[in-house]
Amino acid sequence: MARKLDDLLNRLACAADLKDLQASIFGLRDAYDVEHLVYHSVKSNGAQWGALTYPPGWVDVYTAQRFQTVDPVVLSCFQGFRPVDWKHLDWSGRVARTVLGEGIAHGLGNQGFSLPIRGPSGQFALFTVNHRAGDDTWGRFTKSHLNDLLLAAHYVNERALALEGVELQPRQALSPRETDALTLLAAGRSRSQIAETLKISEHTLRVYIEGARHKLGALNTTHAVANALARGLICL
Template sequence: MATKVNLDLILEVLDATTTVDGLQEIIQRVCDTFEVDHAMYHWVDSAGDHYHFGTYSQDWIERYQEKSYVRVDPVIIGCYQRFHPVDWRRLDWSSKPAREFLQDAMAHDVGNQGYSIPIRGPNGQFALFTVSHNCDDETWAGFTDKHSRDLILIGHYFNRKALEFEPDRSPEHVQPLSPREIDALTLLAMGYSRAQVAKTLTISEHTLRVYIESARFKLGAINTTHAIARALSLGLIII
């Protein structure tokens, strides 16, 4: 699997593409660059319409739709419940439907390992960027430790570009966040507690609360979790 990745080149090509077909070409490049079996981007726009592109076989895509696997897929369920990337090994595969789904996925060469990045955008938009591969747990752990940040960045770039193709989309206008607001939301998004964030930034928890509330107001968010999701989807913070 990949030991060195030219991330800048992928992002430059992604930023320059002007068609959905161009995104399909880039996702194949992601597979080649990271030396993984598959990569997939699944996008649900603000109207509830589904789009996807990636390297899974057409047989598996049709099988997934035919069986309505979206209802039992632990990856989809897990990512709806989280803001952080999801390693498939950490999901609950114990139910009978989940085990049957996994067996079917393996039969269609999806891979026994996977890493999925949930992305939330404006007006209810939801997306997943996933890479999957066949390898042992130790190899996969080393891969995700080395490349997780690159994959998160690519996932958010894909989503930002996909939003450009959404019909009748009007651009969002948000007030810029201050450096301290960005730092606070980034650390919270990484799983730090408020006490840990305050300690890391060498500020009081009261001052931290002021930064968070200010960021929340600028982002039009109803709570801190919503503010983090908005900041991630707009590319204002990256984890």
């Protein structure tokens, strides 16, 4: 699987247009052996674009009904930066049940895993895998493939932005301490807890966080954590 993913990411890097990027999404779907794989990007001006394997009928219904404004997956990912397993969301409301029921009726699987991505100039994107499976099987899949999915999401987003002419800042490696700090922030630890865990002062911790933020071209700490997660530089 690792070699296959490397081949697909190398092919993705050579994508000459959005049609090639769409083909790469189908290749990633087949590599992971899941029902569907989706990349959906929203720019700060509201313009949207996607490369996905969902049935066209479902895309038409989702768009016409403006489900993106009530979809628990979209709302949860937009509010945070951590990966979202659909089965942990609240689907008890009537509107949420309608979205999920319509999706399954149009060929979606009962399980989903979405990674929020935040790019330059307010860009927001989602990278989603969708499949039919039991909870235990799906839990094993997401746990074993999380790092690969983070990498794939990052590379797809970077290539999509490059094809649209968006200038990306060069990547810089995080130091071990910068990685530790962002990982613990992503896990929900407070700064005082992190400083105690790393046996450093909060002032020194702030230096590490600011250093990581600068390297990642992030607007703030939350953006830095989101970028690090999306790039596979840290994992939970």
